[in-house]
Amino acid sequence: MDNLIRVGLVVAALLVAHPTLAQGPAARSGLDPRVQKLVASVSEERMQQLLAKLVSFETRNTFSDTTSATRGIGAARQWIHDEFKRSSPRLQVSFDTHTIPAGGRVTREVELRNIVAVLPGKSARRIYVSGHYDSLNLGPRRGGATGAGSARGATGATGAGLPAEALAKAGQTPRPPPDYNAPAPGANDDGSGTVLSMELARVFAESGIEFEATLVFMAVAGEEYGLIGARAHAKRMKEEKVPIQALFNNDIVGNSRGGNGIVDGATVRLYSEGPEDSPSRALAQFTKRFAERYLPSHQIRLMARRDRFGRGGDHSAFNAEGFAAICFRESRENYQMQHNANDTIDGVSFPYLAQNARANAAAMATLALAPPPPAVGSNMLGRQPSGYDARLRWTAADGAAGYRIFWRRAWAPDWEHELSVGSVTEFVLPGMNIDDHVFGVAAVGPNGHESTVSAYAMAAREQ
Ligand SMILES: [Zn+2]
Numbered sequence: 001m002d003n004l005i006r007v008g009l010v011v012a013a014l015l016v017a018h019p020t021l022a023q024g025p026a027a028r029s030g031l032d033p034r035v036q037k038l039v040a041s042v043s044e045e046r047m048q049q050l051l052a053k054l055v056s057f058e059t060r061n062t063f064s065d066t067t068s069a070t071r072g073i074g075a076a077r078q079w080i081h082d083e084f085k086r087s088s089p090r091l092q093v094s095f096d097t098h099t100i101p102a103g104g105r106v107t108r109e110v111e112l113r114n115i116v117a118v119l120p121g122k123s124a125r126r127i128y129v130s131g132h133y134d135s136l137n138l139g140p141r142r143g144g145a146t147g148a149g150s151a152r153g154a155t156g157a158t159g160a161g162l163p164a165e166a167l168a169k170a171g172q173t174p175r176p177p178p179d180y181n182a183p184a185p186g187a188n189d190d191g192s193g194t195v196l197s198m199e200l201a202r203v204f205a206e207s208g209i210e211f212e213a214t215l216v217f218m219a220v221a222g223e224e225y226g227l228i229g230a231r232a233h234a235k236r237m238k239e240e241k242v243p244i245q246a247l248f249n250n251d252i253v254g255n256s257r258g259g260n261g262i263v264d265g266a267t268v269r270l271y272s273e274g275p276e277d278s279p280s281r282a283l284a285q286f287t288k289r290f291a292e293r294y295l296p297s298h299q300i301r302l303m304a305r306r307d308r309f310g311r312g313g314d315h316s317a318f319n320a321e322g323f324a325a326i327c328f329r330e331s332r333e334n335y336q337m338q339h340n341a342n343d344t345i346d347g348v349s350f351p352y353l354a355q356n357a358r359a360n361a362a363a364m365a366t367l368a369l370a371p372p373p374p375a376v377g378s379n380m381l382g383r384q385p386s387g388y389d390a391r392l393r394w395t396a397a398d399g400a401a402g403y404r405i406f407w408r409r410a411w412a413p414d415w416e417h418e419l420s421v422g423s424v425t426e427f428v429l430p431g432m433n434i435d436d437h438v439f440g441v442a443a444v445g446p447n448g449h450e451s452t453v454s455a456y457a458m459a460a461r462e463q
Helices: 003-017 025-029 033-040 044-055 073-087 164-169 191-206 228-239 279-294 314-320 350-369
Strands: 092-100 110-119 126-132 214-220 244-250 267-272 299-303 325-330 390-393 402-409 417-422 426-429 437-444
Touching (some): 033 350, 044 191, 044 350, 073 110, 073 214, 092 228, 110 228, 126 191, 126 228, 126 314, 191 350, 214 228, 244 314, 267 279, 279 350, 314 325
Parallel strands (some): 126 214, 267 299
Antiparallel strands (some): 110 214, 390 426
């Protein structure tokens, strides 16, 4: 008998021998009505109102005024804080404050304040959604994305990123010191991600759902000067041993009309650092799987890279501390409307921004209702009992009612097969060659919600 057919028959027999899990709300239809309701409650109108208010502070440059009640980053961050509080009494809202010494592009000591709204869950493990609320005006753009890198662009005294000598050589005079109070509306970069985070705080807190995980809604400071707000927060969480399971970062997610005229309001890009099957990649795949299940009209375009060329974002600061973190980016950017006075609210499409918020919401809610993923290791995958089988073992996940295993050919990017295997911590796929396939396992809760997939990676020396 052909080997594939034989495996197929065995798998079919296993399906009969292992009935699917207890029927929770998500198990019956694949969709949980509570999550459907939550996703549907995202308000395009509220996001528009929030963004109109956010840009009214005129600039949110890290070094702008902190004393005015109506203009600059001081007034903006106080309003974000108060608005989080107003949106639900269930949210624990605070400033996460860091004093950053002068150095590099930080031209003077500055106090950064991330704003954090926490919705406590049954466990301490945290799932974040974020956008950065600081903004930047580098002056008129010379075209293209060069020099617009949020992690690299602002150099302080010489403006566009070139040292004074290089500018002099090129026959240009260095720019004057930047005016930190110049208009920097930052409607799309990253007012869009900020109001997405603020709207999801309201939606999750008011949903009445008791989540397994603790949800954190964050407005991040200091992104434009080298991810300094995110770095300080991620470092602090690492030091305090706070278990962060995932960060969904949203940076430039509100514009659907590219600078080249191409319009795309039906897809969004999702970046994640490698290598393949890393926790961030597993999170990205999970996000596509469940966001598209709840929002089939919106496609998640997975990108197997950390970010765009020469550009950066706050997710990388979380990656650097060992946390899984991914970043949503609109599909078609308009570089002429970034890091200058042109980044105004008329460049934001609210129907598109709301779709991106719904995609985040569907994936976050599913992850927050699921158990944590099971632990696996390269030594937990073997060829027994026959010597030619795939034997998978894993460590039980807290609160799991069962498990689902996944496999694919060793050259394929996405999982190709899956099988519910019930409440066991070991499973054999007879006749499956472990050298030719990649295997993974996810935990499934009593409500039918499923975790990210933990893949069996080869030990580094074997790759
Ligand atoms: Zn940005």
